[in-house]
Amino acid sequence: MGAAASSALTGLRHALPASAQSRAAWLWAAALGLAAAAALGAAAWSTTGRRWRRWRRGPRQLRQVGTVAQIWIYPIKSCKGVIVNEVECTEMGLRSGNLRDRFWLVTKEDGHMVTARQEPRLVLINIMWDNDQMTLSAPDMNDLVVPRKLSSTNAIRDCRIFGVDIQGRDCGDEVGQWITSFLKTETFRLVQFETHMAGRKSKEICHPSVQNYEVAYPDCCPVMMLSEASLSDLNTRLEKKLKMEQFRPNIVVTGCSAFEEDTWDEILIGSVEMNKVLACPRCIMITVDPDTGIITRKEPLETLKSYRLCDPAEKHLYKSDPLFGMYFSVEKIGSLKVGDPVYLMTQ
Incomplete structure (x- = not known):
């Protein structure tokens, strides 16, 4: 209830004769109660609107469709991943303590x-x-510790990912020089996303029709999931x-x-609920050998194009990219671990 309305009700109550004040007091309490309920309702709608929509759809049934075999966090975009046994799943992706998925980014100057x-x-x-300490290593390079907490004096840099602006705090000259010395092509910096920054x-x-969420430096979604069976097929x-x-x-599933x-539209793993966003369109990134760092620009991209192209009705989303793996948004935050059942939620 606004300050003006509260003041008006107070004035009205004191202007009444004594015989009517008890009734006015009751009305005043009722008005306060209704206003508080309305405010709480508005707050609940703003923060749990998706849960409200789920409730309106009615109870859902669970059917196990697989089991979590591996969990990966990729702290620095495009660098090696860290395999973990248990994670928190936030609206912006996986977290294990201060280890966050794709919260660091290599940039040009x-x-x-x-x-x-x-x-x-x-x-x-x-x-x-x-x-809670990140150490980098690479062939023919000395190991380097990346500061866990960056100084507030480190510059906040404006970055650009696939044409979209985002910020990151510079990790310092030493880290930038280390990456530059390893790659030997031009000058690079490393930036870190901070949770107060806009994702x-x-x-x-x-596509405008997808769910409303934010990410830091992933390509497009908080969580990417792939099954062992799909890789075996390829x-x-x-x-x-x-x-x-x-x-x-991020999550590897076995047993499907x-x-x-x-086909998994809504899934439950541990205490985490996720919604399918779209399939993962693949590019030349998957032609980089993770053991040698050599890019071929051919396989497995060409083979995937031979049998994993989208339905013609979805070309506005995927164009000519083959699809391999699924992207999910986080509907309900929580935790999950290796060995957890993967449940499909249906009505």
């Missing part, structure tokens, strides 16, 4: 992102996370068998059929 598409040897930078909005980076079509690391999923993950 002008702020434009750099990924393994342009610098394939980025995939050779290994990340060790111990006691990239889904409607800026995906490997039957290739001369050189590939590892899961080549496709950089190939590409069954394409």
Whole structure:
């Protein structure tokens, strides 16, 4: 209830004769109660509107469709991942303590992102996370510790990812020089996303019809999921068998059929509820060998194009990119771990 309305009701109550004041007091209490309920209702709608929509749809049934086999966090976009056994799943993706998925980004000096598409040897930078400390290692380089907490005097840089602006705090000259010395092509910086910064909005980076969420430096969604069976299916079509690391999923699922993950609209893992956003369109990034840092620009991209193109009705979303893996948004935050059942939620 606004201050003006509260003042008016107070004045009215004191203007009444004594005989009517008891009734006025009751009305005053009722008005306060209604106003408080309205305010709480508005707040609840603004923060849990999605839960309200779920309630209106009625109770849902759970059917197990798989089991979590692996969980990966990729702290620095395009560098090696860190495998973990348990994570919190936030609206912006996976977290294990201060280890966050794609919360660090390599950029050029002008702020434009750099990924393994342009610098394939980025995939050779290994990340060790111990006691909330990130240590970088790479072939022919001395290990380097990245400061866990950056100084407030470090510059906040304007960055650009696929044409969308976002900020990041510079991790310092030493880290920038280390990456520059390893890649040996031009000058690079490393920036870190901070939670008070504005994320990239889904409607800026995906089709306007997708759910409303924000991400830091991932391509487009908080969580990417892929099944072991889908990779096995692909490997039957290739001369050189590939590892899961080549496709950089966050959650690897076992116990389902190939590409069954394409059909999971709403899932529950641990205490986390997720909604399907769209399939993962694949580019030359998957032609970078994670062990050598060599990019071929051919396989497995060409093979996937032979049998994993989208339905013609979805070409406005995927164009000619083959689809492999599924992107999910986080409907209800919580935690999940390796071994958790993956449930499909249906009405």
